[in-house]
Structures are given as C-alpha cells and as structure tokens.
Amino acid sequence: MDDQRPFNEAVATALHRRLLSKGEFVPYTVERMFDGPVCLCDDFLNGREEYVPAAYIRDALGGQRGSSTYDRYCRYLGRHGADEAAVRRSVSQMIVCDALLANSDRHWRNFGIIRNVDTLEIRPAPLFDSGNCLWYNVPAAALVTGEFGFAAKPFGPDPSTQLAFADSLDWFDASRLDGFVDEAAEILSQSAWATADNRLKAIRRGLERRTIEVSAAVEVLRHVRR
Template sequence: MFSLTVDEAAERLGVGRARIYQLIRCGGLSAEKVAKIWLVDDQSVEARRAAAPKVGRPIKSKSTKTTVKTYTLMNRTHEVLTFCYDDTVRIFSDAGEIVDAQRAPFGLVSPRGRSVSAKALEYWWKHRSIPRTRKGLESKLAQLGLEAAAQIPFKSLGLSLSDQYWVRPQDCVVEWSDINYFENDFTELSDEGDWLADVGLDSPDNTSEGELPKKWICKGGKRVLLKGGTVLGQEPYNEVVATKLFERVLERDEYVPYRLRAGKGDPACQCECFVSSVEEYVPAYYVRQLMRQPNHRSDYQHYLDCCAELGVDEVDLALSKMIVCDDILGNTDRHWRNFGIVRNVETRECRIAPLFDTGTSLWCKATLGSLQAGDFSFATKPFYEDANRQLRLVNDYSWFDPDALDGFADEVAGVLGENPALADRVDYVCCAVQGRIDRIVRML
C-alpha cells in the first residue's frame, strides 16, 4: 500500500531523504508519484528494514561478468554528458553524448566541446572522492565492502556542497529538487561522533576532498563544515588566527570566517558553505586550463589571462592580498586547488572565491627544535616555493594598512594558547609572525 511519505519512510529506515529517493530510483523501494509527491509502499519499507545489508567486504564472485552502468552527468537540472562506469574494475569509459559543454566542469571537455577522455573524467572524479590517505578510510572501505574510495561518491549520486554536479543513473526518476544537499537535509544533523560515520550514506561527506578529518552538518538551516587537525591539533586554531588576520586587513566578502567548535572532543573548527544553491567553486587548477599557456608566460600572468577571459575583475589585487596574508601566516599549502573562482551555473557569471583553508600555516609542521633554533623558513605555493620571490609578485599594497596589524602577534598568542598541546611553540610562532609583518613594513 502506497501510504508513506518520503520523510516517514526515511524515519523507519533510519536514513535521509536522499537515500529514499535513491532506493526508489534503483528499485529498492516501491513507490508512485501522486500530485508531485512520492508515496512509498509500506511493505517494501518493512522488507528493506528486515533485509538490512550486513557489514563487511563481500565475497568475490567467480563470475567474470562486468557491472557497467550508464550515467548522465548533471549540473543542477541540466544534462551535461553521458558516461559509463564499470564498478567491478573501477574504470570510466569515454563519455558518449555531450549535451551541454558550457555547463561541464572546467577542464573536462575538450576546447572545441567535442570529446571527454576517460582519463579526464577519472581525474575529476578522483578529486570528488575522499583521498585514501585520510585517517580511518581503509577500515571504512572494509566496512562498506568497497575496494576503492572512488566508489563511495556513487552512494549519494556524487552530490556535493561545493558545486551543483551529480550523476543520474540510466532510467533514473530522481529530480534535483528531491536530492540536492543545499535544500534537503542529509543524514548527519549533529557535530558529534566519528569523522567518517556518515561516509557511505546519503551525505556530502562522500565527496569531501582533503586529508584532514572533516564532516558536513546541518545547523540552524545552514550547511556547516567541521574540520579537525593532526597530532597537535593546531590546524583548527590556525584557521581562527587566519580569520583574525583577514578581519583586520580584508573586506568581509573576501574570506571565509572560521571559529572553534564549542564543546568536548578533539580540536575542530567550523565554517559555513561559501557557495549558494546555484553556484560552484572552481579551483584555480581548472581555471588555468582554460587556455594554452605560452612558454614565455609565467604561471602568475597566465592565471590572470585566464581569469580575464572569464570576465573576472581585480584578480591581480585579490592575488596580492592572498600572497601577503599567506606570507604573514607562513602558509605552506596554498596549492592550485585551494584558491580560485565561484561560477553561477545558470548565468555563468564568475567572481573571485573568498580565501579559505589556511590550516597548514603558522609553522605547524616545523619541529620544536627548528623553531627554538630560530629557523622560521617555509616553502610557499602556488607560484614560487621561495617565499621572498613570491612576495615580489605583489605590486599593489594600497589596501594594506600596517597600523591594522598592531597587536596581531599578541592575538595569535591568545588563540594558540587555548590549545595546551601548543604551549611550547606559541612564543616562537608569534615571533615568526611578527618578523614577517616587520619585513613587509620595511618593504613598504
């Protein structure tokens, strides 16, 4: 009897709405649509609950039959292209029909919009998957009965909170409005529990890139990202320090503010999602592929040229602010995926993405011995490894107010001092920060 709403079925099965739609799509639940509302058969829900899958790696079949499935890559409600994926050997096939090349992910479709290689598709999907180096992922894969991290995003149709892309299986009846995480709540509603607890369920955690522990939560109707740290737990405090710096020298829309998570547990920080339900974050890695880079053109200038082609204004000024702030903080991880632009997928208008992800800074990977010896050197990204050489790329300091940084080193000490594990390092880090500030002031 088709009597249960999607919410009621989700409550009975202990899953989220997106998972119910996914089960309807694949035939795991019987349902029919009445006046634009899905009604689920209560008997199929009870049968599903009684036959809950067992935890553990499945027994390998002796059959050589492959499990090739056809998908449509979607951008919100727009069809982009079709492709095939063999889950048995975990291989993408070359894309078939390209429906809308203009709405494809940057760098995926050839310049003339005629083809997509399996290699490009695989690379894009790889960075839509949790890296295997994230702590605990190996045991999580075993729990899910999967062989590779690239299989996980298929559990939630590849949905993310960084963009609007998703994959729709062949003959799928699910609609964007039913499943996207911008408008629909997902499995985890609190900030407690294991970092990987919701991986494999209907959660944006399935597509969370990066090595640090992280998870998405719904909080007061907002989408909030939680991030942890490594051994000393310094990274979350670094994000707060970066926010304090940005508040002093940048405009509010130029950075993503972080704050420490309240309560018990390992150190963690949190920030709100910085793209809207019609936007996508495009890493600079893909922006720079918009045009071929001439041999004589520097990476810096080529990136400016690509942004100009997209109609993005004041990129030179934005990069100057990024480089100076990263220099003060000793940021070693501003790689090509950690800055970029934000594109409206409907109008295709672009803007500069706010600064985010500054956790790997403040000499958090330096040994205590090197800090005690006064070695405050660090390698930079993305344009040059030498910090001084990269700083020389900045030719506009009109926005920089040295007086705004008075007392900043003391503020750094106050934030880092909240973490007892950093007690022996705080004074040295503050000395290094003040040294970077003094150097910039002398340059001016």
C-alpha cells in the same frame, strides 16, 4: 596530538578581519567536538553557484601570454569574463596574507573562482583554508633556534619571490597589524600542541618577524613599476 591547525584558522580569520573587507575571506570559528578542537565555517556559495578550483584554470592556460604563472592566471580570467583587476586584488591578498602566516600549503585547489550556474558570470572566490601555517609541522626544537623558513605555494617555493608577484596592494594597511601578534598568541594559547615545549614563544617570535618583513616588502613593492 597536533591540534594547532584549527586554531591557525582562527588566527588567519583574525588577520583577514584586520586587512580585508567582508566577503573577501571566509571566517572560521573553533569548536570542541568529540576528542578535540575543529574549525567551522559557513558555505560561501549560494544555491546557484559553484566553486571552480584554480587547478582547472591552470590546466587551461595553454598559450596565454604573461610574465609569470601569476600574471598568466590573472590575464586568462580577465579574457574569459572576470574583472581582471578584482582577480589581481584577490590573489595579491592571498599571497600577502599567506606570507604573513607562513602558509606552506596554498595548493591549486584551495583558491579559485565562483561561477554562477545560470549566467556563467565568474568572480574570485573568497580566501579560505589557511590552517597549514605558523610552522605547525616544524619540530619545537627547530623553532626555538629561530628556524622560521617555509616553502611557499602556488607560484613558487621561495616566499620572497612569490610575494614579489603581488601587484595590487592598495588594500594593505600595516597599521592594522598593530596588536595582531598578541591576538594570535592568545588564540594559540588554547592549543595543547602550540603551547608545548616553548613552541608558542617561538611562534610569536616568528610571527613578529614575518609581520615586520612582509610589511616592509609590501611598502617597497608599492613603488615597483610593472
């Protein structure tokens, strides 16, 4: 049984705690229930808020100008009441963290905005739902040969191209990733799926590679004039 994804959420939480501030992400814990592990999180809305998936915003973009779908999304929210700088920061955080984790399922319904139902004020939703990552669905035989590719979402399938869209990067501190791979491996060691057939050793290698490559790319992107 694939029991890796609940632990992936715990790994994502460990990453987010290192890089992001409280309130910018939803922390997950892992519990044992019934026949296996499950991940749990608190509701990130209060009683007067609603979550609006990005899919609805994408469908409303229409003739919004911009250099990319990412840019159009951020500009559109800025025009309709959100702090555009906060949107760019939030989505850039999502893109970079997903790149580090090799998240292959950041679809348009698991990121978006929070709207106050009384004032209609809007703000970016915290980062959540990152479990479909760390090559959980790649055969162990492929992983051990160094097959660490993945398809990115939502702004394009090529991870490097999507990473280049991130244009708010002052929050990223590569030094805070020191020890992260060890922490991730310790969390994943509790998963029967992740520890079978040399999978964990391969995941560790892949995560080390992602950490090096993404950190280097972010350093370059800091100096790109937009």
